[in-house]
Amino acid sequence: KAGVTQTPRYLIKTRGQQVTLSCSPISGHRSVSWYQQTPGQGLQFLFEYFSETQRNKGNFPGRFSGRQFSNSRSEMNVSTLELGDSALYLCASSPNRLAGNTDTQYFGPGTRLTVL
């Protein structure tokens, strides 16, 4: 089974621009979560989507948004980029079955965003 894929892998933007990152979950997985990783703050949860609905959101400004499509693929968008948005953005998928403990998250390789 193919793993989580993220595109693009690397991206360079300038301040004020916006960016859209894409994530394709493992086949059959319905939940997609996004995380930001920076040297200073470590890995921080952004938001989680399940069945096209945002189910949980971390403590990030409204410039960070996301969506999920009917095929479970997800995108996240960052508007009005700031230098501090430079980070590794990670996507994780899980089956999110309703019973049992089978909702382990599996991460993609990440998108490295650099804001100049």
Next chain:
Amino acid sequence: DAKTTQPPSMDCAEGRAANLPCNHSTISGNEYVYWYRQIHSQGPQYIIHGLKNNETNEMASLIITEDRKSSTLILPHATLRDTAVYYCIVRVAGGYSTLTFGKGTMLLVSP
């Protein structure tokens, strides 16, 4: 609030067992212990998880104390490719899937 405490770094000789400790003294009855690792600039890799029984898979073993206040991840025969940051995370399984990462333990495996 940090739910787990891990040493910031550990060393291990190649071929020896690496034993990574984690303290989670405030763990709740419905919280599992998960372990992930992250090799430099890659996405975190799931290793293993458990509730109260010891668990083993092809990558590692997880030993959870009887009171569940601490656990140890064991890599039985560490290789250079096991050099990574190891994260111990406690979370409720099922439902929302948020993972709260701490700073983890940087394991350096040397020849």
